[in-house]
Amino acid sequence: MTTVGVVGRDAEIAALDRLIGDVQRRGAAVLVRGEAGIGKSALLGLACGAAAGRGLRVLRATGVESEMTLPFAGLHQLVRPLFGRLPALPAPQRRALAAAFGMSDDAAPELFLIGLAALNLLSDSAADQPLVLVVDDAHWLDRPSADVLGFVARRLESEAVVLVAAQRDGFPPVLTGPTVEERHLERLDRRSAEEVLTRRAPQLDPVARGRLLDVAAGNPLALAELPLEGPEDDSGHLTLTARLEHAFAARLPGLPDVTRDLLLVAALEDEGALGESLAAASALRGERVTAEALVPAVEAGLVAADDGRLEFRHPLVRHAIRQQSTLPERQRAHLALARTLPEPDRQVWHRAAAADAPDDALAAELDEAGARALRRGGVPGAQAALERAARLSTDPTQRLRRYLRAAELAFEWGRPDVVDRLLQETTALDVPDRERIRMTVLRERSEEGIQGAGTRRLTEVAAAAAADGRTDQALLFLHAAALRCMWAGASDAARVRVLEVVEEALDPDDVLALEVIGYAAPLARGAVLHEQLRARAAGPLDPDRTIAAGMAASVIGDLPLSIALLGSAVAGLRADGRLGLLSRVLMVEAWDALVVGRFDLASAAADEAVRLAADTEQPLVRAIALVVQGAVSAVRGAGDVEERVAEAARLGLQVESNGVLAVVQLSRGMVALNQGRHEAAWDELARLSDPNDPSYHPVVHSFSVGDLVEAAVNSGHRTEVEPILADLEALAAVTPSAPLHLGLRYGRALLAPEDEAEERFDAALAADLSSWPFARARLQLAYGAWLRRQRRAAESRAPLRAARDALDALGAVAWGDRARQELRASGEQSRPRTPEARDQLSPQELLIAQLAVEGLTNREIGARLYLSHRTVGTHLHRIFPKLGITSRAALRTAIGQ
Known part of the structure; x- marks a missing residue:
């Protein structure tokens, strides 16, 4: 990668060069961050040059502040050159x-179906010619485009695609995730700064230098631009960014009027299409304006024009032009744009800016433009x-309606x-x-986290909504x-x-x-809910009620x-792109499967929930799924x-959830028990029985x-556990929760005197354990071990063999090894x-x-899992040698299906 004109960025240049050079082997995503003028755009320019020099295809987009209200404007700008490939995509x-x-x-x-479509569009194109995607000023991307690019960035490892985005400090990162590399550009050191200054202004005397x-102070843009303004100025009180803007603004008064008008309409529109800017400037001046009007601005180092595009030297140039214009000048320019732009939505926004x-x-x-945006x-x-x-x-009723609807939408996008x-x-x-009810509802809903403090207020808002006949809202807030x-x-x-409001309102x-x-x-309503849910599940349920029934069944045990129920809903959620709800369903399914002992299901569901939680920004989902991942890893x-469980604990504290902390404690206890560290397991699990502990949670404790x-x-610790068991026995009288009753039967057998133990084990094993394979195997192991200790070795072998198998x-x-040890004894x-x-597969x-x-094809698998079909193919190529096979036909036997 050539470094002409770029000083002090050798490490960053080398890193990008490696990624671009390796693009045919693996994809990558990089986020370059830094202050204004630090050299982000220059680095992106070098990446473009390096990609073109290797014969790669470069797609570029630039976030523009005025287009943040236009959904998918940034994504459209990036993938527009690939529209010829749209017919090859699956119809949905x-x-x-x-x-x-x-x-x-x-x-x-749903946004994630759009994300999958964009991913496949890029993947298919990259199969013919590897791609380098370059996004500048990513902090100004419209939110839907940013979300889609984040979705894509987390799925590039198996694609011949490198995504490089740059954004200014002070904004949330546009690209996030474990596969996204972030590089922060610091200011240049003194030596590098001197080199930049020598190249830019070699004539400076030592004092001015x-x-x-x-x-x-090491800012490359300041080193390049401030010397042009001369050593004397009165801007000592300004920030560096303000000084730079002042430096660019100082070049404007010397430009011809026609050039300044052309720059103003371009600065207000930001689309970058030279033809649109020329048309608007012509409408503004009442005479034809040609590209010749740009020449003085190019010579002044403010803009560049090429291939029908007009690009500002730096975003600060655009801001300086706006700031130097008067309000009437900006209003006239907005109206000129409104008269000449082709799209109705862009027209109406410029007319609104001029009003x-x-x-x-x-x-x-x-209002209509907002409805169109929402539809998209x-x-x-x-x-x-x-x-x-x-x-x-002017109408107060309409004003109130629009403010409240806007507030609801602001809540919806966080x-x-x-x-x-x-x-x-x-x-x-x-x-x-x-409408006051709506306002109260919005205030309550916009509280961050899931802290218990707002529970009572939410309930009263629900009661008021129900009294007003708004049952749907009452349900939402209940x-x-x-x-x-x-x-x-x-x-x-x-x-x-x-409960009172539910019974009154629903x-x-x-x-x-x-x-x-x-x-x-x-727990208190467990017995009634168990009967009702079993009865409802026996009949037809729509998808949302199927999920609701599955969620309720989980919490009652x-x-x-x-x-x-949840497993039956997964396919529909995938097809509809409802990844937020899908990640929650998978999280609960993973937890259920862990407790039951279906570790393959638990592992697969947790793995996908962790990945989708990153796409949907759900820390609680990620926390529980990480716990399940950790517990399954320990069992296997x-x-x-510990790294996963520690991250889950951090997330639990972040969202202030004692439920998450309880699950973390249970997992740590399970891991210690699995490893045979009984004292450590006791220390972890005993905390769950202490109502004063931050991780206390009645359901998890049960x-x-x-x-x-x-x-x-x-x-x-037999003496300490007996009163805890007695309390849980009392709880079992009001709930049929299977984990509680199974655990109690197991606990009674372990604690029983020698003359009662066999009866206790027999009672525990006589229960229907067909859906609880891990609990049954542990009971058999414990029973066999007890029989052996009673010197009934021959009788012990049958339950021990069953447990081992x-x-x-x-x-x-570890549990299987324990059964072998008992059999050996x-x-x-x-x-x-x-x-x-x-077992070799992730x-x-x-x-x-x-x-x-x-029998699903790669494309069909990719559509289900929100991966490109090429990523699926890459996984299959890794799977075959792990399984010792060479074709899809041998898969069924290899994985035991």
Whole structure:
């Protein structure tokens, strides 16, 4: 990669050069961050040159502030050269992109289906010619485009694509995830700064040179631009960014009027199309303006023009032009743009920018533009349009309606600060009672986290909404309140109030109401919910109620039912692109499967939930899924446990969830028990029984009883555990929760006196354990060990063999070894466990293999898992040698299906 004109960036240049040079072997995503003028754009320019020099195809886009309200404007700019490949995409993906880009009248689908379509469009193109995607000023991308690029960036490893994005400091990172490399550009050291200055202004005398080095403080743009303004100025009180803007602005007065007009319309529109800027400048001046008008600006180092594009030397140039113009000048330029631009939505935004008084007709047009943006999936753009429409409205009713709708949209795209600002705008308005309910609801919903403090207020808002006949809203906020009960340790009084309002406001037979009750009182109402959910699940349920029933079944302990219901909903969620809900469903399915002992399912569901939680920004989902990953790894004898569990604990503290912390503690206890560290297991699990501990959670505590007793018996804490067991016995009288009852039966057998133990074990093993393979195997192991200790070696071997075989089949390595040790002590030898070929596969590889066995093509597998079909193919090429096979036809036998 050539470094002409770039000084002090050798490490960054070398890193990008390596990625671009390696693009045919592996893809990558890099986010370059730094302050204004630090050299981000120069580095991106070098990347473009290096890519072109290697024969790679370069696609470029630049985020522009004025287009942040236009959904998918940045993505459209980036992939527009690939539109000829759209017909080759699967029909749902082709329609998704067409809707997102306004190329059809269809409503835009879920954002992640658009992301998958963009990924496959890029992947297919890269198969013919590797791609380098370059995105400058990424902090100004519209939110939907940024979300799609983040989705793509996390899936490039198997693609011949390198994505390099640059953004300014002070903004949230546009690209995130474990596969995204971030590089922060620091200011140049003194030696490098001197070299830049020598190249730029070799004529400077030593005094002026030293002064400029001090003022520029290692900022490359300042070193390059400030010397042109001369050594004397009166800007000592300005920040460096302001000095640079001042330096660019100082070049404007010397330009011809026509050039300044052309620069102003270009600065206000930001699209970069030279033809559009020339047309608007012509309309502004009432005479034809040609590209000749740009020549003085190019000579002044303010812009560059090539291939029909007009690009500013730096974003600060654009800002300086705007700041140097007067309000009337900007208004006239906006109106000129509105008369000449082709798209109605861009026209109306420029007319709105020029408006200096309320205008109901214009407000109505903005309202319609917001509806179009929403139809295309552009929630931020719709919010901005409605906010501007509200400000232009003379009718108080319409103004209030638009402010409240804008606030709802701001909540939807995660901006509580904007919600608060918009609600403040309504304080001087005459707000009807019904709308006050909406305002209260929005304020409550916009509270970050799931802390229990807002539970009571959410419940009262729900009660008011129900009294006003707004049952759907009442359900929405009762659901939110109940979730806080479940995950954030609400008080008993708050739980009781949630139940009261549910019974007053909702249909008690509706599964959606049962889900709320389950979250609010999973143990106290467990018996009734168990019967009702089993009855509802026996009949037809729509997708949302199927998921609701599955979620409720999980919290009351009917885990086999939960797994069945949630598993049946996964395919539909995938097809609809509802990845936010899918990640939550997978998280619960993974937890259920872990507790039941279906470790393959737990591992696959948790692995996917972790990945999707990054796409959907759900820290609680990620935390629980990480816990499951860690626990499964421990059971299977892997060592990558504590890092995952520690990250889950950090996330639990971040969202202030005692539920997450409880699951972390249970996992740590399970891991210690699996490793035979009984004292450590007792220390971890005993915390779950202490109501004063931050990780106390009644449901999780009820799930821990069997592990707790086993840890106590083997570490000398029998006396301490007996009162805990007695308390849980009382709880078992009101709930049929299977994990609680299984754990109690196991605990009773372990604690029983010698003359009662066999009866206790027989009773525990007589229960229906067909859906609980891990619990059954551990019971058999404990029973066989007890028989051997009673000198009944011959009798002990049958349950020990059954335990060994079941534990081997489940992949519970340490437990299976323990069964072998007991068998050896009984006088019977066992062959070492033979690892299955499928044990060599990662969770994602195993899932891909299973889908391939079902007969799905690579494209179909990719569509289900939100991966490109080429990534699926890469995984299969890795899977075959791991399994010792050479074709898809051999997969079924290799993975035991």
